Amino acid sequence: LPYPQMESKLQAEESNRTAMREFVLLGFSDILNLQWVLFGVFLLIYMIILLGNGIIILITRIDPTLQNPMYFFLGNFSFLEICYVTTTVPRMLKDICTKKGNISFLACATQLCFFLIFGGTECLLLAVMAYDRYVAICNPLHYPLVMNQRVCIRLVAGSWISGLPFEIGQTCQVFSLSFCGANTINHFFCDVLPIIKLGCGDTSVNEMLVYILSVIFFMVPFLLIVTSYGKIISSILKISSARGRAKAFSTCSSHLTVIILFFGTAAITYFQPKSNKSEGLEKLLSLFYTILTPMMNPFIYSLRNKDVTVALKKLLPKLL
Template sequence: MLNLPFPQMKHQEKPPEDNLTELIEFVLLDFADVPHLQWLLFGLFLVIYIIIVMSNGIIFLITKLDPSLQTPMYFFLGNFSFLEICYVSVTLPRMLMNLWTQRRTISLVACATQMCCILVLGTTECFLLAVMAYDRYMAICNPLHYPLMMNQKTCIQLAAGSWISGIPVQIGQTVQIFSLPFCGSNLIDHFFCDIPPVLKLACGNTFVNEMMVYIVAVLIVTVPFLLILISYGKIISTILKLHSATSRAKAFSTCSSHLTVVVLFFGSAIITYLRPKASHSARIDKVLSLFYTVVTPMFNPLIYSLRNKEVITALRKLLCK
């Protein structure tokens, strides 16, 4: 069992910049404060990782193979499931390795790479959820124009834009953060290299970096979230005008699955990145991060498949084959 110097986890005075010794590696503390639960946590997160990869993999597979699911909604759902596999694979395998080996060190380059991947994939998820809301808006509010507006070319462009658009911004933000000098404690009280715990270890004035994090978070998290709320405001207004109770129930069922994922993901992300610095707590940050990196990817297939007859039918066909 690795004996970590926990007293250093408390806030310390940063040493004068004249006496800096730049760090070349960090220590991810993850759940080192509960040594008696290491093997239990390893087993739990291993099972969760397998469930996430298999369930999202199945959804991705059936949206590509089943002819009845070749629609824009399931095209975006397939992209979303593949994204969840990528997202969770950036954090959970390293955490499992740390729990197994009890060696929690991570190099500066590996830490920067992990942060950049998480930020890029998180940005993709924000945009993709907004695109999925737009797709539902077009299908319910403009059904006559829907086949024309949401053709295959448009769907591919929207998906590609969601995957690519965040890359330059998040690479720039990662470079900016890791250009800062790091000194003193090298303990990251988190299970992956997230922005708030890494910035705590930086020496010198981090005000500009913190402002950039807020600006990027507002643009990438808040703007798509507001667009989703506007889309669903119009969707709900249209659904309530439908005369058939069956049509209203079907429309609400289709939208409620997506809305549940939106609330889980955006709720935890907004609280993590947009709440005041003074209210940050390592324990709360870890719990919130688990929501948008582990809980959402795990429940995504359940939310979408258990409430969707077309997905269940396609899954049965696949299992029969």
């Protein structure tokens, strides 16, 4: 007698797995009275990101004084920021507007894959930009030779391409899990850990693989950045004049600010102990590194960089 019951239970579980063809993103549905306020705020932020980073791309392409490796990387970084934010924000705006968070398996997997690709590329590109500043300040005489156009293109291409097999592989690994029972994701986009939580059975191996890849694409670039800036600061302190030190530091201060904002919030989100994690806090921190930091980047680079400020002053009258 127990065997038919067990068989029917397994069949029901299997039908649950096969029937589940979509997830539901809860987003900010817990604050229904503020939905249209959130929609307006996030739409405004998205427009600022597109406009701000678009202007940075434009001035680094057309202004003759910004035709050097530092601004070549900055233009590519701004383009990456637009791609990175577009992965999550338009979908989130649609969900707020329609009050429905239904997302198909394929759409969720696609969003996660592109989010991982752009996030991994951002970590690598920030490390490349730190190396560029290291060469410029520590080996200024060799800078034009070391950071020639061919090397710059290869470094940017490497940042985009090198992580693709890992990030696509991680997406396939996450979506190869069996999902049964609840299909609600308490997040505003398809992120790795919230999806793994919905998996049936023991998912500790999957979580371990997430942390291993996080270390590779987060800690390795971060250590390269720390090493580069350690040598940069050491070289700056050896400069005899205060004016020379200030000028050398000003060329990398904006980049350093962006690094602290991006790596700081991402580290708290992904490397926080599981016992201390709150889903509300996780969503709030995710907002910082997915939306607020990309919005602040154009302001940081334009306000703290004299060359960009001068180029903007020349461009804005033409646009207006």
